[in-house]
Amino acid sequence: GGLTVPHVAVIPSAGMGHLSISVRLAATLASHGCLVTFITPRPVVSDAESRTIADLHSSYPQIRSLDLRLLPFDAPDVDPFLRQFEVIRRSASLLQPLLTSVTPPLSAVIVDISLLSTFVPVTKALRLPTYVTFISCAMMLALLAVFPSVRKAAGDGPIAAVDIPGVGTSLPGSWIPPPLHDPKHLFAIQFLENGEALLQADGVFINTFSALEAETLAALNAGNVVPGLPPVIAIGPQQPVKFEGAKRAAAAGRDEWAAWLDAQPPGSVLYVAFGNRTALPREQLRELGLGLEKSGCRFLWVVKSKIVDREDDAGVLLEDLLGEGYRERVGERGMVVKSWVDQEEVLAHPSVGGFLSHAGWNSVAEAALQGICLFGWPAGGDQRVAALVVEKCGAGAWVKEWGWSGSGRGLEETPTVSGEEIGKRLRELMGDASLRESTARIRKDALRSVGVGGKSYEAVRSFIAGLGG
């Protein structure tokens, strides 16, 4: 009947990036009046994840909570989040009783992309429409979609370059996520299987919008990338859910940087942060410090490295890492913070005029929403593809020659980019008027998209309406 409220199960995967899109979508659906059951695979890997899930349930008491109790599994020695993907994927058999136990009966399931290939047989056996949350850009979704045929063509060897049909983009082998070159790598195996399973899904939610990726979205939805793909539903830029717990965590140390930001001229500050998972090699950190000094720009720098986590005082750390006298030379021009700021708040601050970032997709979307130019310094994963998207649409720039030594996770590796070079390029980028114009245009489109009647807003509404609500 036309009056029943649809009921959707949302199943997130491991790691904050994967969790974020599910949590935000669950909150959005609930605020549109959709009934939501959030199914958490437990135990989770990190404290940040358990805090976020607890926050979701306390802020949205109408969202129901179920646990998927994971089966024990002897996984290979890989990244703990990748390992957790595998553990959850192998617990798919526990899903059926959960999905059938809820009342009213489910109208659809929304599952994280990393789990799709083992979960879709279960949801489809129950005749449940199955939607996917995809955590990166549309260009990465296109890569996922073509990957099964790319792997077939490459045999057991590394991948040379990937042409994305219908978009006219060729991704050099060195730009795609490094583990994809090794067909035996667990990530590559999962990526391949999930890429194949995409064709069985009923739709894919993605945190992007037209000013960033209109062409790629159109090509995906026209069947020009891979025929038979389900609808790709752009819902970005997703607004962060401001939970109490998250606010409390970010409040530590806020007074100092917030007061400093308030005192800076409009658009003058370069914000520097490389996400949760990318630790700068120690020597590169020092060169970046020199570069920021030489750039002459004002800067707010979130220093995130393994070393920082063990230190109590950012001042001690600076002396150690950046050399004697660094703070004195930089003076009031620079603010260095340890570990965590409320990035949304920083990017929304009128003093901020640029963002030096690893180009993690959440950071890209958050900067685009605020009209802040993003200068990409991608390390690994999907970050080069994201940096390409940023450059193409005018959301920022990418200095392609800037690499990272080794994995981007080691601390003792030698720098690949000198402070001199960093300073020079940052000064140019901060002064680029055409970039400021294009990011202002992108911001307008972002606000239109998520506002009432906008494309992203309406996409969520028509998804709910399509479920019979």
Ligand code: BUP
């Ligand atoms: Br650092 C930092 N405060 O100080 P990405 C990050 N964030 O709120 P990821 C803060 O973390 P990979 C800080 O707003 C964004 O939502 C930021 O997500 C927030 O990178 C998130 O940019 C970072 O997608 O690494 O997930 O850390 O690219 O490897 O997935």
